[in-house]
Amino acid sequence: MNTASGALAKAKAGASQPSENTTKRKRGIFQKELQHMMYGFGDDPNPLPETVALVEDIVVEYVTDFAHKAQEIGSKRGKLSVEDFLYLVRKDPPKLNRCKELLSMQEELKQARKAFDVDEEKLAASLD
Amino acid sequence: MKQFKDPFEAAFEEQEESPPESPSPADEFNPQPSAAPADTVPVQEEDDLIAPSTSALFPASAAAAAAKPKDEEDEEEEENMEVELAKLPSGGDPHKMVKMQAILSQFTEEQMNRYESFRRSGFQKATMKRLLTSVTGSQKISMPMTIVMSGIAKMFVGELIETARIVMAERNESGPIRPCHIREAYRRLKLEGKVPKRTVPRLFR
Numbered sequence: 592m593n594t595a596s597g598a599l600a601k602a603k604a605g606a607s608q609p610s611e612n613t614t615k616r617k618r619g620i621f622q623k624e625l626q627h628m629m630y631g632f633g634d635d636p637n638p639l640p641e642t643v644a645l646v647e648d649i650v651v652e653y654v655t656d657f658a659h660k661a662q663e664i665g666s667k668r669g670k671l672s673v674e675d676f677l678y679l680v681r682k683d684p685p686k687l688n689r690c691k692e693l694l695s696m697q698e699e700l701k702q703a704r705k706a707f708d709v710d711e712e713k714l715a716a717s718l719d
Numbered sequence: 720m721k722q723f724k725d726p727f728e729a730a731f732e733e734q735e736e737s738p739p740e741s742p743s744p745a746d747e748f749n750p751q752p753s754a755a756p757a758d759t760v761p762v763q764e765e766d767d768l769i770a771p772s773t774s775a776l777f778p779a780s781a782a783a784a785a786a787k788p789k790d791e792e793d794e795e796e797e798e799n800m801e802v803e804l805a806k807l808p809s810g811g812d813p814h815k816m817v818k819m820q821a822i823l824s825q826f827t828e829e830q831m832n833r834y835e836s837f838r839r840s841g842f843q844k845a846t847m848k849r850l851l852t853s854v855t856g857s858q859k860i861s862m863p864m865t866i867v868m869s870g871i872a873k874m875f876v877g878e879l880i881e882t883a884r885i886v887m888a889e890r891n892e893s894g895p896i897r898p899c900h901i902r903e904a905y906r907r908l909k910l911e912g913k914v915p916k917r918t919v920p921r922l923f924r
Contacts, residue, residue, distance in 0.1 A: 620846055628873060631837030632880035635895035645898045646879060649905055650872055651850065654916040657871070658854045673863045676871070679915070686874050690867045697866055701805060 621647050842869040878913060880902050 626645055629638045661679055665671035673694070680686040765864050826834065836841075847869050851860045882904035883896045892900075 595884055601848070612846060616838045620844060620850070622843055625876070626829070627836045627840035628876050629880055631807070631833055631835075631840050632879055633833075633884045636761055636832075639895045641898050642896050644902060645901050649901070650876060652849070653875055653914065654850055654868060654872055655854045656917055657868070658851055659917075660915050662855050671858045671860075671864070673861065673867055676864060676867045680762065680871060683913070689870050691872060693866050693870045694756060694863055697863065 619647065620643070621650060625650070840873070842872055844869065847872070875913070878908060882907055 617629055625643050629643065630636050630648065634642070653661055658681060659677075661670055661675040664678055665675040668675075677687065677690055680690060739773075822835075844865050848860050848865045851865065851868060852858065879901060880896065883900040886900045886903045887893070887896065888906075905914070
């Protein structure tokens, strides 16, 4: 299977708007992270390059199809939103729970950071 | 395989012994030796909580923790957020924490390495955002969307790899995972309906 040309064709077929930076997808955009991830999930400490390349192709296709589906749902309501993503995983409890977890963590961090910024200003002001 | 070059890695070892509380504003001001970019202060990241349904097949992912959803602040937050501070999962459940610590304390070195990779690995938010933007056209992709997509994608990779290992076990093979295993795993996941189907047929493969 010729994955190199397949990758390019995929990018062209997947992009809904042909612009300079979307007509070509560079090889191995997720390569480094994928190696660590695959090891974490059970692969060898040094996964085979061809395996990593294949997983990357699959993941890009997955994200592409997922995003397109979300867009289809989102278009009915206008803008694309997080809710559309959550809707797509509604039947997959582990993924749905994980998404909710990530979102609430983000919110928590955002609040914490806001409070911190305020404190830092007070500190700076008091030192003047 | 080399570990993450992670300024917080040293802190990770410390954290291991005594899991801290959720970051409070006072705690966050914690000067690290190799600091993040000058205008952002290193913030203690909460690492990921193990999902309540800890089925072996869908472990919690260690996607990088969040940034502010406002787009103008994305860039500076992103640089900061790439660095994770692995924390022991709390989830506000003391029983779970105790169980987790009991398990972790019995890990062999190899297991601990693998677990660390599992927790810390994740898709770069910038790359994912770029991919999502190119896929959806000119849609503005918010930070929550990127975070959610990265989390989902990571879990999907987990499903792939674990299914591939199952395939290998069935074939009595060992060693690194080969593409043929991944293809078989992918085929099985499709049958299970875990892979979104294209509504428009793919041309010019």
